[in-house]
Amino acid sequence: MTNAAIAMNRFGLGARPFASAPASPTNWLNSQIDKYDPALSASASQPSRASIAASFRDYQLDPKDRQVAGKDAAATMPVDSMTQIDPAKIEKVVNTLRLQYVAAVDSRIDAAITSDTDFAERLVHFWSNHFAVSIDKLPVLALAGDYEFTAIRPHIMRKFSDLLFAAVTHPAMLLYLDQAQSIGPNSPLAAQVAARRNRNLGLNENLAREILELHTLGARTVYDQNDVTEFARALTGFTVGGMAKGPVQRFLALNGKDGDSQFFAAIHEPGDRNVIGRRYRQKGEAQARAILADIATHPATAKHIATKLAQHFAADVPPSSLVARLEKSFLESGGDLPKLYRTLIDSPEMWLAKQAKFKSPWDWVISSLRALNVRELPNNRQSANMLAQMGQPIWKPGSPAGFSDVTENWAGGAALMRRVEIASRIAERSANRVDARTLAPRILSTQLGAMTAESIARAESPSQGLALLLLSPEFLRR
């Protein structure tokens, strides 16, 4: 029974009152790997990338203004900084993009709350944060949902290399880390522009560096600045139809598919590349593909991914035995993700009674809603704001490193006070139909301690009982 609680609350997104505890926790978790459905029912209503690109292109601003707008796009528009351009138009476009974001957030929440394969859903969230984009940049505001739904979700049960390629070549990532504007200095387009206007176009190393540092090998491992630059040269050519800036956009407007990633050979840096001691002689897109395939299975990547996965699921400082086992699985299988997850499930370190992880605001909100069988937050349209108040605005980590996965990041006094307020609010809405005394053992099972059970039983009202459940040490942790 202890293992059932661990399966539901540590591996999954949290027990639900009507679902019976799994008889065999490991079978239950393993079966999710097979049953996982990457399709999102609610994503059917998501706007197409073409229509997102169309709204974005309406947004004809100077790059400087665009940046200012993007920074605050998820909050309120700083109208005073927009005096140069028609504020009504900006507001209209930003509102459209923001509505697309809010709709995508709701789809994500809906999937998380209703999923029967919630261990797999957590893996979606884990990978989406590993390959983080952030809506501080305006184009990402509308594309973040599409990114998770089409680049992350369909690839989490494949090889790591498939997931890597899908993530780093999605338009949201190409725009977020400036790859869409990166141009090979010796590419045909750069040569043409240099001849005509005496202007040099060049590389942007941002995506190349973050792939090596954050997505694959890990910081301070086996690469140096030369590897970053060489990799950046290889990546030139990947851009986004209709959404890139400058000359690239002008060319692609004629050829490209709006809002889709594409490889545009005219901006690719010609020549062989040397990355981490290997020579890549491929032409065009094949070159970056080959480099990505190699670093995806590099031992440093195996160690990096194993450490992050263990830290996410087991403990802030994960047991080295667990990391080593995951690393071995990753290396031996060439980054086979389902095998990696099965190794995690089979690891004894995952099944210790001690609740070592403090839930992130997202995990806590989702597990609360699942526990109370509530489909939406008190005000669905403000769900994004609520998570922002708690310190974890969805798809807005503010950095390509994503949200931190350690307790200190979430366990602050003010953050706890916000959870108290939100728990009170959620509990008030459910107190009519849920009895915390019977709910607590269903949700926490054997994790429910005597102090919490007693505290709930002595609550002055049904809603206070529910709030105490959601705020109990056992529920705040996993």
Place this chain on the structure above:
Amino acid sequence: MLNRRCFVTSGALGLGVAAFPGVGWAAPGTDKKFVFIIQRGAADGLATLAPTGDLDFLRARGDLAADAATGVKLDDMFTLHPALTESAKLFALKQASFAHAIASGYRERSHFDAQNILESGGDRPYGRDDGWLGRLLTLLPREGAKGLAVAPAVPLALRGPIAANSYAPSRMPNANSDLMTRLTNLYAEDAQLSALWSGAQAAEAMAGAPADQALRGGKALGQMTAGLMNGPNGARVVMLEANGWDTHFQQKGRLNAALGQLDALVGSLRDTLGSEWSNTLVMVATEFGRTVAFNGTGGTDHGTASAAMLFGGSLTNGGKIVADWPGLKVSQLYEGRDLKPTTRFEQFASDALAQHFSLDPVRTRRALFPDFA
């Protein structure tokens, strides 16, 4: 020995069937309004309306009984809690009446079950999925059947065939102080959480929660509620929730705050409703009372009978206390510890409502409390 019967209930508030032959519905066009304030957490009726005329009360509660005596003395037997200043004024104007030793039919001591019964009006926990306020709406003329809960969702009491609204300010409310105290206890043995929690509370205090916050909270709630009741489309049947009554420890200060807030709420309803106050009945009730004796932590534990209150601009029996007083000698207590119930809440509530809405008392009682014999 005191006179056991200070005032005899049953029929004192109701006028009997004969007064309203054939009347089953409130008169069309009635502009009567009703507000029910539920005290969640079991309010101590013995502190709210202290039987200072009963020597056994002084014996049982000692110094705290002496504190109670500093309130407004209503008659030879009862003294109103010192925090209830507006209530005392209303009583003097015959715009308040109180009932004591009152309880629903529930005789266990679970908040959850007792509140469920107090709201559903049924005779067993979780036996009904509608409530007596919801059923009251069905007795009112259609245009007057407008129910409203000032809460994030419609509470059980107001549920029924006629949909009631709910309203709560969209701003995230501050969690109530009682929950805060409980969390302090819950986190006491958790090093990480207790450190975080004491820091969070210190920061909250620094941010400034003035001592009269509770009073202002009650006043603001009253103003907002009255605003929702005014005008031709205003709510006619309203439910409010008051928290912080489960005073297992440090009862004196906590009850002072909770009663002060309740009193401010009633006073502000009266002030903001203005001329409509004469068409309004306010009822305050809790799920059960608290032990006669104090426990070891300056508080009281779950009991049985408590007090209930009525306020209104045209109260028929204003300025009266309904109490078939059972006495407070140990032998007179329910299970040797609690004030014994002598008045049923179901009778009290249905009589008051029949009177207020000019409804047939028997039919009203049957509709509101069908399980009440």
